[in-house]
Amino acid sequence: MNRIVACHCPECKQYVQVPWTGQTDLMCPNCGHQLGAVSNPDDVFDRCPRCPCRQFYLSKNFNQFLGCLIMAVGIIFVPWTYGLSLPAVFLIDLALYRKVPHILNCYRCGCEFHGFEDQHHRFKPFLHHIGLKYDKYR
Numbered sequence: 001m002n003r004i005v006a007c008h009c010p011e012c013k014q015y016v017q018v019p020w021t022g023q024t025d026l027m028c029p030n031c032g033h034q035l036g037a038v039s040n041p042d043d044v045f046d047r048c049p050r051c052p053c054r055q056f057y058l059s060k061n062f063n064q065f066l067g068c069l070i071m072a073v074g075i076i077f078v079p080w081t082y083g084l085s086l087p088a089v090f091l092i093d094l095a096l097y098r099k100v101p102h103i104l105n106c107y108r109c110g111c112e113f114h115g116f117e118d119q120h121h122r123f124k125p126f127l128h129h130i131g132l133k134y135d136k137y138r
């Protein structure tokens, strides 16, 4: 399982993915800038490595654009398929969505944690009232 922390590097302004193998320093693979430090290598989610936030949420790494595109194709083909293209694309969408892995996001800085499946049971999907608390940081 590849564990990756993904975020925007403030130095080179790139969206970077840093493989995490238990080290305490998170370095930008692009420019070497220190992105943050893991306070507890046994538990990354003790505190976000990028900011002082201790709250995280589960989200789907699903490409909304792709989902809409598939739907649009289904709608275009309605006249030729007597409407059967709609349930077909719906199923394709659903299958795609199921395949897409969950990721964890920090509420405050939005940085993403890929490949931490064993930790997912500790977290819930995005909760609006918690999100509001961190709105000012984004």
Ligand SMILES: [Zn+2]
Binding pocket: 009, 010, 011, 012, 013, 014, 016, 028, 029, 030, 031, 032, 033
């Ligand atoms: Zn960088």
Ligand SMILES: [Zn+2]
Binding pocket: 048, 049, 050, 051, 052, 053, 106, 107, 108, 109, 110, 111
């Ligand atoms: Zn954070």
